Amino acid sequence: MNTPAATGAPPQPRSLESAFEDTIARDQRVEPRDWMPDGYRKTLIRQIAQHAHSEIIGMQPEGEWITRAPSLRRKAILFAKVQDEAGHGLYLYSAAETLGADRVDLTEWLIEGRQKYSSIFNYPTRTFADVGVIGWFVDGAAICNQVPLCRSSYGPYGRAMVRVCKEESFHQRQGYELLLTMMRGTEEQRAMVQDAVDRWWWPSLMMFGPPDDNSPNSARSMAWRIKRHTNDELRQRFVDMTVPQAEKLGVTLPDPELRWNEERGHHDFGTPDWDELKRVISGDGPCNAERIARRRAAHEEGAWVREAATAHAAKQAARASEGAAA
Amino acid sequence: MTATLPVTAALALGDDALVLSHRLGEWAGHAPVLEEEVALANIALDLLGQARVLLSMAGDEDDLAYLREERAFRNLQLVEQPGGDFAYTIARQLYFSTYQHLLYAELAAGQGPFAPLAAKAVKEVAYHRDHAEQWTLRLGDGTDVSHARMEKACEALWRYTGELFQPVEGLDVDWEALDASWLESVAGILRRATLTVPEGPRSGAWAAGAGRQGLHTESFGRMLAEMQHLHRSHPGASW
Numbered sequence: 001m002n003t004p005a006a007t008g009a010p011p012q013p014r015s016l017e018s019a020f021e022d023t024i025a026r027d028q029r030v031e032p033r034d035w036m037p038d039g040y041r042k043t044l045i046r047q048i049a050q051h052a053h054s055e056i057i058g059m060q061p062e063g064e065w066i067t068r069a070p071s072l073r074r075k076a077i078l079f080a081k082v083q084d085e086a087g088h089g090l091y092l093y094s095a096a097e098t099l100g101a102d103r104v105d106l107t108e109w110l111i112e113g114r115q116k117y118s119s120i121f122n123y124p125t126r127t128f129a130d131v132g133v134i135g136w137f138v139d140g141a142a143i144c145n146q147v148p149l150c151r152s153s154y155g156p157y158g159r160a161m162v163r164v165c166k167e168e169s170f171h172q173r174q175g176y177e178l179l180l181t182m183m184r185g186t187e188e189q190r191a192m193v194q195d196a197v198d199r200w201w202w203p204s205l206m207m208f209g210p211p212d213d214n215s216p217n218s219a220r221s222m223a224w225r226i227k228r229h230t231n232d233e234l235r236q237r238f239v240d241m242t243v244p245q246a247e248k249l250g251v252t253l254p255d256p257e258l259r260w261n262e263e264r265g266h267h268d269f270g271t272p273d274w275d276e277l278k279r280v281i282s283g284d285g286p287c288n289a290e291r292i293a294r295r296r297a298a299h300e301e302g303a304w305v306r307e308a309a310t311a312h313a314a315k316q317a318a319r320a321s322e323g324a325a326a
Numbered sequence: 327m328t329a330t331l332p333v334t335a336a337l338a339l340g341d342d343a344l345v346l347s348h349r350l351g352e353w354a355g356h357a358p359v360l361e362e363e364v365a366l367a368n369i370a371l372d373l374l375g376q377a378r379v380l381l382s383m384a385g386d387e388d389d390l391a392y393l394r395e396e397r398a399f400r401n402l403q404l405v406e407q408p409g410g411d412f413a414y415t416i417a418r419q420l421y422f423s424t425y426q427h428l429l430y431a432e433l434a435a436g437q438g439p440f441a442p443l444a445a446k447a448v449k450e451v452a453y454h455r456d457h458a459e460q461w462t463l464r465l466g467d468g469t470d471v472s473h474a475r476m477e478k479a480c481e482a483l484w485r486y487t488g489e490l491f492q493p494v495e496g497l498d499v500d501w502e503a504l505d506a507s508w509l510e511s512v513a514g515i516l517r518r519a520t521l522t523v524p525e526g527p528r529s530g531a532w533a534a535g536a537g538r539q540g541l542h543t544e545s546f547g548r549m550l551a552e553m554q555h556l557h558r559s560h561p562g563a564s565w
Binding site: 056059060063066067068069070071072073074075076079080082083086087089090093128178181182185186188189294295297298301302303304305306307308309310311312313315 | 344347348351352354355356357358359360361362363364367368370371374375377378381387388391392411412463464465467468469471472475552553555556557560562563564565
């Protein structure tokens, strides 16, 4: 983005704003040093931070199964996935920091409950099939949400999403492959898969957020090209993508209203329980308290380690400057 | 060398890697900084990879991991030591990765059946050792609190370190020289970290060589119960 600042003349607010609007209109990228409206900056910090928090909290439901994974191959896959998620959290916090946020504050806001994370991670992983269903549904929904974000108007966010999406699609395939293996297995394994599908379907549809007529931030985010599609568009895309996969797998999706609509060229489906979503995002889901408590405990119990690293780095720096002075 | 020799050694080395990997997995979501979530999972994944190769040399990896009982595991007592704080984990990593690095370097240089695995693994283990060394320095030479915790952890695990140098059947290694190199390396790092090199015995009548004979500490049975539960609940199922 070229700003008038490059000419040396003191920039006028009006020209800055029009340059920003122009960048957005031409579908170009806004970069950290560019001028941007406060609202744009704040919206992005909130969205990117909440995305980062989701990656970090999202390590918990699957991390639950690392020590119980039923084969060494699955255990390795889980380790790699949880490691990737921590890495995604790190990219995203870095992207948020390019906007002037500080990771220390963002972490604080997460454990104080002042910033949110994806509603889906407030549901418990009750059986090993949940691990596969999380890969299939939750990572699948994340991909629907995130692939368009690779073209987000904010450069650092878009670039982070490119890396995140590559790894997410790998996780999704692994999740689905676990379910395929289980469906070819014993009666109990098949029942376990169906049960997990029944429990995760609706919460996964809710990951796309409230319906469009009740989504306060959507219009502005779309105008700024932070978002590319509405919640309902993405939800529809997810349903259309997932139904044939469910058929191939041999499971049913727990929605009596789900059917192909020839006219629309899409699947019709029932209405998620929006009251449930409201409860979960306001803190009253099945695992909200545990997730935050665990994050807080890791942070607080790790304080002495971070303090040690800081103190050691200061000592090293002092020694280096003494060495240089001598 | 008879055909049974590599099996004993493969189980010993494979069980070490498997069990330590599992213990590191207990950190997922609990690490003091996100960078350590990545690092500990990375190390655990390397170890699990080594375990899978080694156990496959001895039989079916999943049968060996999930269907053996405590008395049949051949890992060192050091790697099964549970919980503790981050200092405890780092001390365990320092002792074990220094040992594994020296051992794999020697096996990689030889002609034995473990040379190919060791040649690949020694690169991973060099990273593990470096990670443990850097954290030993940070914690030892950090704050008073971290210094005290690190000193306590190094002291507490010291008595499990003699076992590392009990000869393993099938490994053509100069164990005494390995022990001397280990001691020199670890003591050097501890001193640089302003920590006291522990003075207590490195093995006692109760610990010397015990893990290699299938005699484990109490928490190990609970670890196996958690690790094996799902697999054992569905006999014959594949995952």
